[in-house]
Amino acid sequence: MKLNKILKNSLLVVLACLALTACATKKVSQPGQMQGDVYTGTDTVEYLASGVPDRVFFATNESVLTTASRETLRKQAAWLRKNSDITVVLEGHADERGTREYNLALGERRANAAKDYLMTYGISSDRISVLSYGKERPVDSGSNPLAWSKNRRAVTVKAN
Amino acid sequence: MPEDNVKKVEKKKDDTQNPEKIDNEVKQVSEFEKEELFDPNNIASLIDKSKEEAASTIKKTDSVTQDKMKNLENTGLSLSEEDALKAQIFGCWSIPLGLPYDENLLVRIKLELKPDGSVVKSEILDHARMNMPGQGFYKVLAESALRAVKLCQPLRVPTTGYERWKDLQLNFDASEMLKG
Amino acid sequence: MGNMKKFFILSLLIFIIPLKSFSLIEVDITRGNLNPLPLAVSPLSIDDNSRKNFKRILDKENIGIAISLIVENNLKTTGLFNPLNKDAFLQAPDIANLKPRFEDWNLIKAQALITGKVDYVDEKLRVEFRLWDVLAAKEMMALAFTTVPNNWRRVGHIISDKVYERLTGEKGYFDTRIIYVAEEGPKTKRIKKLAIMDQDGANNKFLTLGNELVLTPRFNPTSQMVTYLSYFRNLPRVYLLDIETGMQEVVGDFPGMTFAPRFSPDGKKIIMSFAKDGNSDIYTMDLENRIVEKITNHPSIDTSPSYSPDGKFICFNSDRSGYQQIYVMNSDGSKVKRISFGNGIYGTPVWSPRGDLIAFTKLHKGKFYIGVMRTDGSGERLLTENFYQEAPSWSPNGRVLIFYRETKTDADGKGFSAKLWSIDLTGYNERKIKTPTDGSDPSWSSLLSN
Numbered sequence: 001m002k003l004n005k006i007l008k009n010s011l012l013v014v015l016a017c018l019a020l021t022a023c024a025t026k027k028v029s030q031p032g033q034m035q036g037d038v039y040t041g042t043d044t045v046e047y048l049a050s051g052v053p054d055r056v057f058f059a060t061n062e063s064v065l066t067t068a069s070r071e072t073l074r075k076q077a078a079w080l081r082k083n084s085d086i087t088v089v090l091e092g093h094a095d096e097r098g099t100r101e102y103n104l105a106l107g108e109r110r111a112n113a114a115k116d117y118l119m120t121y122g123i124s125s126d127r128i129s130v131l132s133y134g135k136e137r138p139v140d141s142g143s144n145p146l147a148w149s150k151n152r153r154a155v156t157v158k159a160n
Numbered sequence: 161m162p163e164d165n166v167k168k169v170e171k172k173k174d175d176t177q178n179p180e181k182i183d184n185e186v187k188q189v190s191e192f193e194k195e196e197l198f199d200p201n202n203i204a205s206l207i208d209k210s211k212e213e214a215a216s217t218i219k220k221t222d223s224v225t226q227d228k229m230k231n232l233e234n235t236g237l238s239l240s241e242e243d244a245l246k247a248q249i250f251g252c253w254s255i256p257l258g259l260p261y262d263e264n265l266l267v268r269i270k271l272e273l274k275p276d277g278s279v280v281k282s283e284i285l286d287h288a289r290m291n292m293p294g295q296g297f298y299k300v301l302a303e304s305a306l307r308a309v310k311l312c313q314p315l316r317v318p319t320t321g322y323e324r325w326k327d328l329q330l331n332f333d334a335s336e337m338l339k340g
Numbered sequence: 341m342g343n344m345k346k347f348f349i350l351s352l353l354i355f356i357i358p359l360k361s362f363s364l365i366e367v368d369i370t371r372g373n374l375n376p377l378p379l380a381v382s383p384l385s386i387d388d389n390s391r392k393n394f395k396r397i398l399d400k401e402n403i404g405i406a407i408s409l410i411v412e413n414n415l416k417t418t419g420l421f422n423p424l425n426k427d428a429f430l431q432a433p434d435i436a437n438l439k440p441r442f443e444d445w446n447l448i449k450a451q452a453l454i455t456g457k458v459d460y461v462d463e464k465l466r467v468e469f470r471l472w473d474v475l476a477a478k479e480m481m482a483l484a485f486t487t488v489p490n491n492w493r494r495v496g497h498i499i500s501d502k503v504y505e506r507l508t509g510e511k512g513y514f515d516t517r518i519i520y521v522a523e524e525g526p527k528t529k530r531i532k533k534l535a536i537m538d539q540d541g542a543n544n545k546f547l548t549l550g551n552e553l554v555l556t557p558r559f560n561p562t563s564q565m566v567t568y569l570s571y572f573r574n575l576p577r578v579y580l581l582d583i584e585t586g587m588q589e590v591v592g593d594f595p596g597m598t599f600a601p602r603f604s605p606d607g608k609k610i611i612m613s614f615a616k617d618g619n620s621d622i623y624t625m626d627l628e629n630r631i632v633e634k635i636t637n638h639p640s641i642d643t644s645p646s647y648s649p650d651g652k653f654i655c656f657n658s659d660r661s662g663y664q665q666i667y668v669m670n671s672d673g674s675k676v677k678r679i680s681f682g683n684g685i686y687g688t689p690v691w692s693p694r695g696d697l698i699a700f701t702k703l704h705k706g707k708f709y710i711g712v713m714r715t716d717g718s719g720e721r722l723l724t725e726n727f728y729q730e731a732p733s734w735s736p737n738g739r740v741l742i743f744y745r746e747t748k749t750d751a752d753g754k755g756f757s758a759k760l761w762s763i764d765l766t767g768y769n770e771r772k773i774k775t776p777t778d779g780s781d782p783s784w785s786s787l788l789s790n
Contacts, residue, residue, distance in 0.1 A: 253371075253373065300507065330369055
């Protein structure tokens with residue numbers, strides 16, 4: 001009984017914390033995280049290794065790599081050269097504001113843009129496979145320009 | 161490629177500096193759209209166009225009835241007599257909603273009337289067409305017209321001049337209504 | 341000679357005289373009411389013995405009433421008919437089916453009347469029904485058929501189709517099914533399964549378990565096979581599924597993602613996109629001899645192909661102009677011609693089963709529209725506007741479009757839903773279709789009874 005109560009209370013605390021952090025991040029997530037409509041923040045970014053971000057972001061309906069994206073990919077290439085046994089999957093994504101089928105193609109195009117760049121920095125195409133999710137796997141479920149910018153991405157995922 | 165990027169970044173900078181514009185962006189920025197934000201009145205103009213088309217066809221039919229008026233001057237119904245009859249039948253006629261509006265569907269019904277406006281006989285002038293294959297829509301329209309006449313009788317006929325309107329032809333044409 | 345002359349004059353007289361003396365008065369009726377046609381669906385009559393048998397087999401108190409409710413609901417959802425409240429009916433179902441008292445039905449303003457009878461015969465369900473023109477006081481149609489009791493819902497749909505055809509002049513769309521993607525779970529980790537249901541939402545069944553992502557299922561012309569995209573083993577490929585046997589197979593052996601599949605109108609080929617090195621082109625594969633043909637060859641994204649019903653043309657979606665637009669080409673890939681020129685971007689073109697229109701999704705100023713245009717791109721009409729909607733699919737008679745619509749989430753990313761909707765070609769009669777879970781990517785089958 002007592003234990004139950006304690007559990008319940010702590011659950012409430014956890015929930016309250018969650019609610020608070022949600023509010024807190026919302027306040028932070030204002031302008032400054034986008035340049036044009038390309039996401040420049042770090043909220044969703046994970047790291048393949050220290051200092052090696054796992055993803056690059058795109059402008060609406062674009063697959064062109066930005067200066068920042070190229071910098072990220074050069075870091076990934078350096079890391080891949082150092083760890084020559086690692087293979088990766090490049091996952092391409094689009095935001096929710098397009099038709100499903102076109103978005104699948106667009107995600108594939110974005111992933112390939114990143115793959116091509118890695119290849120120009122000496123990574124063999126055998127080590128990179130490409131997978132488009134279109135708009136099926138957003139990281140941010142919001143329906144606003146910032147959320148959409150986070151979702152327009154190509155993510156490098158370790159495959160082995 | 162690089163210049164392209166620089167240009168875009170500059171353009172959007174204004175937006176981020178002005179918080180009021182962000183809300184605007186919520187509505188407008190979306191995947192696959194951007195420079196295509198042309199004329200805000202475009203959709204309205206599409207709608208306007210369809211209205212214009214409808215209006216011009218109405219004019220056309222108007223002129224047809226005017227021509228007919230000349231014919232009717234000697235023997236026909238007066239304008240108010242015709243209006244009364246039309247108004248009555250408009251109320252009785254359930255236009256079959258599924259009909260295509262772009263097909264030429266005109267149903268002519270010849271009526272023989274009693275002095276009190278009740279129908280002695282009704283006859284579809286292109287009756288053969290009713291049972292022709294591929295004329296399903298015509299049949300549906302014809303049946304609806306016959307129902308309208310049945311539902312309306314006795315028809316609102318003038319109190320005098322029975323000989324004039326003892327035989328009467330009604331031309332049912334739903335195309336204007338179906339075009340909306 | 342003289343005779344001929346006489347005859348000529350005589351015929352002239354015949355023509356002229358009636359015109360002069362009577363001059364038939366003509367009145368043009370160009371207006372009427374656009375209210376749905378009031379009609380009465382009388383419960384199908386049933387004798388006590390049959391009623392008890394069906395109750396035992398189907399667990400339905402009165403199958404006659406149950407079938408008539410299906411008919412009533414179908415006709416109502418068309419927006420073309422107004423089924424009247426049964427409480428006002430004055431005549432008992434069995435007598436109405438023999439000889440309706442038209443004055444009674446006229447009194448409640450019914451213009452058409454449906455009556456019928458259900459019998460239990462040799463362990464089967466026998467149904468007869470009649471459609472009456474109340475104002476003309478005559479029978480318009482009578483039909484009888486026999487089937488297994490479990491098909492009782494289809495009986496209701498077939499009656500609806502017959503009545504619809506007799507009253508509108510075109511085939512119905514009630515004895516049909518919808519295949520779609522059932523969705524559950526948070527937006528970031530959506531679980532998707534193939535699901536199939538009757539056109540009215542009944543008999544929902546899941547066809548896959550949800551272990552892998554599935555998208556865009558589409559029926560073949562006989563509605564027994566489905567082609568769709570599956571992420572089985574994280575390899576997005578076009579698959580073929582036999583609904584009856586549950587057999588599945590990959591379509592072709594492509595070294596990359598294949599997607600956006602549809603059947604050709606003869607059911608012999610699948611047309612789809614294949615993405616390689618950042619470029620998507622359109623391919624076909626013959627299901628008999630497995631021959632693959634490349635139809636488009638362009639560095640842009642070419643996708644969402646759909647055949648014209650005669651198989652001679654293909655409409656598709658390409659961004660070769662810079663943005664998504666709709667193009668039409670010959671089925672061999674020659675003579676590519678852009679047809680969408682309005683402002684905004686256009687996607688998901690689908691050729692109507694009548695052949696005269698192409699339905700599409702349009703994005704303009706942050707709003708999504710479902711619309712139709714002629715096959716040369718003229719006569720664009722937008723039927724519905726919303727925050728997000730796409731992927732129209734035609735009813736087999738080309739009168740109704742089914743599509744899916746997603747809601748905007750709030751600031752916390754909550755409130756997302758995906759639902760199936762339908763709308764008439766006229767832009768009226770928009771309806772949400774009830775599904776047990778969220779749903780997307782609907783595809784309408786052909787008429788099952790033909």
